[in-house]
Amino acid sequence: MNLILLYTSDFIGPHRVRLDGRRLRHLQEVHRGQVGEHFRVGVLNGLIGQGTLIHLDQHSAELEVRLNQAPPPVLPLRLVMALPRPKMLKRCIETIATLGVKELWLINSYRVDKSYWSTPLLHPERLHEHLLLGLEQSGDTRLPRVEVRKRFKPFVEDELPTLAHNTRALVAHPYNAAPCPAPMDTPTTLAIGPEGGFIAYEVEKLEQAGLQAIHLGPRILRVETAVPVLLSRLFPLPV
Incomplete structure (x- = not known):
């Protein structure tokens, strides 16, 4: 603490x-x-x-x-993340709060096991608990907002285009993607898939919503590793 x-x-x-x-x-x-x-x-x-x-x-x-x-500056990022398995979700929530993300959307994906949605970690009080731990670790006070969407297609078709509008809109995908862009302190929407990544259909829908596929190189990373690596690559290091 x-x-x-x-x-x-x-x-x-x-x-x-x-x-x-x-x-x-x-x-x-x-x-x-x-x-x-x-x-x-x-x-x-x-x-x-x-x-x-x-x-x-x-x-x-x-x-x-x-x-x-004043608390530390917020990261200008809207993070869209396929729901990880519960043990990883706990670590991801704390990491996201520690790194200054203030808006998180947890969504469904083909490779998200249905049982993950029944985890007690998704209860608001449990989410709140782990967000606070992340804030305490980083010395921040601004509580992130967390939204949960259990249906992939309605979210991507009906909500994501508006969320991504006028932002640097990206989806992390290790195949047939552009290299990760240079760091910029600009409003960004970033989608990260589950273990195994988004399937081709989902990547196509995300691209139709305005997101560009990017990769981090030849190594395939776990979600809990990809999150801090992507954020450190996409945004300038604080001074």
């Missing part, structure tokens, strides 16, 4: 918060916090700053906070 995320309900005064539960345990067991110690804090969807630990016991921790910094 590189950032302690705060909620408006934590405030017991204009500049004072009280924490319990998971965040308290993290202060006690990982940080081994001591009264007077400083921690990086931020309000969910708000400012970042510093918190000074002023009270700690087995039931709660209290911090005096000063919030005076």
